[in-house]
Amino acid sequence: xxxxxxxxxxxxxxxxxxxxxxxxxxxxxxxxxxxxxxxxxxxxxxxxxxxxxxxxxxxxxxxxxxxxxxxxxxxxxxxxxxxxxxxxxxxxxxxxxxxxxxxxxxxxxxxxxxxxxxxxxxxxxxxxxxxxxxxxxxxxxxxxxxxxxxxx
Amino acid sequence: xxxxxxxxxxxxxxxxxxxxxxxxxxxxxxxxxxxxxxxxxxxxxxxxxxxxxxxxxxxxxxxxxxxxxxxxxxxxxxxxxxxxxxxxxxxxxxxxxxxxxxxxxxxxxxxxxxxxxxxxxxxxxxxxxxxxxxxxxxxxxxxxxxxxxxxxxxxxxxxxxxxxxxxxxxxxxxxxxxxxxxxxxxxxxxxxxxxxxxxxxxxxxxxxxxxxxxxxxxxxxxxxxxxxx
Amino acid sequence: xxxxxxxxxxxxxxxxxxxxxxxxxxxxxxxxxxxxxxxxxxxx
Numbered sequence: 001x002x003x004x005x006x007x008x009x010x011x012x013x014x015x016x017x018x019x020x021x022x023x024x025x026x027x028x029x030x031x032x033x034x035x036x037x038x039x040x041x042x043x044x045x046x047x048x049x050x051x052x053x054x055x056x057x058x059x060x061x062x063x064x065x066x067x068x069x070x071x072x073x074x075x076x077x078x079x080x081x082x083x084x085x086x087x088x089x090x091x092x093x094x095x096x097x098x099x100x101x102x103x104x105x106x107x108x109x110x111x112x113x114x115x116x117x118x119x120x121x122x123x124x125x126x127x128x129x130x131x132x133x134x135x136x137x138x139x140x141x142x143x144x145x146x147x148x149x150x151x152x
Numbered sequence: 153x154x155x156x157x158x159x160x161x162x163x164x165x166x167x168x169x170x171x172x173x174x175x176x177x178x179x180x181x182x183x184x185x186x187x188x189x190x191x192x193x194x195x196x197x198x199x200x201x202x203x204x205x206x207x208x209x210x211x212x213x214x215x216x217x218x219x220x221x222x223x224x225x226x227x228x229x230x231x232x233x234x235x236x237x238x239x240x241x242x243x244x245x246x247x248x249x250x251x252x253x254x255x256x257x258x259x260x261x262x263x264x265x266x267x268x269x270x271x272x273x274x275x276x277x278x279x280x281x282x283x284x285x286x287x288x289x290x291x292x293x294x295x296x297x298x299x300x301x302x303x304x305x306x307x308x309x310x311x312x313x314x315x316x317x318x319x320x321x322x323x324x325x326x327x328x329x330x331x332x333x334x335x336x337x338x339x340x341x342x343x344x345x346x347x348x349x350x351x352x353x354x355x356x357x358x359x360x361x362x363x364x365x366x367x368x369x370x371x372x373x374x375x376x377x378x379x380x381x
Numbered sequence: 382x383x384x385x386x387x388x389x390x391x392x393x394x395x396x397x398x399x400x401x402x403x404x405x406x407x408x409x410x411x412x413x414x415x416x417x418x419x420x421x422x423x424x425x
Contacts, residue, residue: 028287039276043269050269053320075320112259117187123322140258145324147192149183149338194388201392241399245392252388355396362403369410373417380421 054123057098066128074103074134075123075142078115096122096134103128107136119144160362167354174344174351182344194253195341196348199328202246202271203349204356206309208239209274212281213306216299229295230371233285234363236302238356240278247275258322265322267315270308277305 054073055063066072076096083094093106105124114120120143124136178196185192215232219225250268251261262268281301288294311318316325327337328345337345 032284035280043273046264046269050264050266051319053265053322110259112256114187114257115259119187138260140260140263140322142322143257143324144187145327145333146336147188147195147327147338147341148186149340150186150189190382191384193385197388197392241395245395248391248395249388252384252391256384359399359403362400362407366403366407366410369414373410373414376417380424 057096057103058101060103060128060134061101064128065130065132068127070127071125071137072128073123073125073140074105074128075121076103078120078122080118083116096124103134104132105134105136107139109139112139112141114141114143115139117141117144160358160365163354163358163361167351167358170347170351170354174347177347178344182340183338185341188257191253191256194249196344197352198246198249198253199345200349200352201242201249202312204352205239205243205246206274206312208235208242208356209277209302209305209309212236212239213299213302216295216302219295220299223295226371227368230367231360231364232295232298232302234360234367236278236281236285236298237363238359240275240282241359242352242356243271243275243278247271263322266319267312267321267323270312270315274305274308274312277301277308281305 049071054075057074057076060072060074063072074096076098079095079097079102083092085092090110091106091108092111093104095102095104097103107124115122120141123140123142124134125138125140126134126136128134174196178193182193182196184190212232212235215228215235219228219232222228250271254263255261281298284301285294285298288297313326313329314331315321316323317331325336326332328342
């Protein structure tokens, strides 16, 4: 440790090195290939969901109920005054809109602070069920794309 | 060893002064964001380090090509290596600070949206580049394979920048550069971003020059030892 | 607020850590150069 490679090399290091490279070349190629395939597979899967990161409310209505286990995202704005929390639970219900269509959604769990900001767009992750309700598992708040100074 | 002021020390002094100045500007003079509050200040760390991480891979690709055109000039290769290592450090900071900002702002640590996915891909490209170079070192092919990896990264970098335009994303649209909407960023915030960018750039140059000194000296030393043997 | 502090803190830790690693490597290299000089002198 701490030594530069060159100093630790024996006089015939060049030959040794070349021998080493040939002996391990196949192993190395296989290792790189496996790594590339694994990362490629992961990237492909991730990209599949990333390229259509979310549907609009109109689109999800057109697509209709999603099958069990299928995860989709829907984006829209919260309609003012539709947010209701079931007494003493973390269950909440609200309506999202994309300007033309609306969708009823329910969410179990914590609601991020910026959820209620009038400039925020909300992305829900979950399932669009048979009874036309979007069951949200995760909420992602898409922040306003402008940064403005607070007036205070 | 002779005691004289080296280039490193000058960059070190520059980056220290500008960093302290930028922190002062950011936390005293620049206003807090109306919607996101104090957590928006992560922006001044997140955006410059992401930009430096993205520019860096393009420089690596460019230097790799220069080297391949004339393999006598080992210095281009040494410089490319130095940029890749420092670029990865800055991209790592961009990813971590991004995650720490995404939690309070979006409500999640990570989500598979296009900009994030592509940035993670770029991070893996840096990992692949550095790993390949360390495994293949001495084989003579490391620079060639490295340049291919760097070129893929150089294609990825602009995709990251334009991701909000090309695909649906959770990221806000670009606030700086050619794709930015005018008025997307408060004037004082823009100034704060520039100040922070300058400071981090000095740090970046300081790291690269240090790394390059190390790498090129190693190269020269290996050459001497080889000759002696 | 804690996220802000954490983000800047981690960034600084990384910067100092990397800086430390670099300076240590440079120190090692300088020692190696000295050793090499001695060896060359002995050889000649």
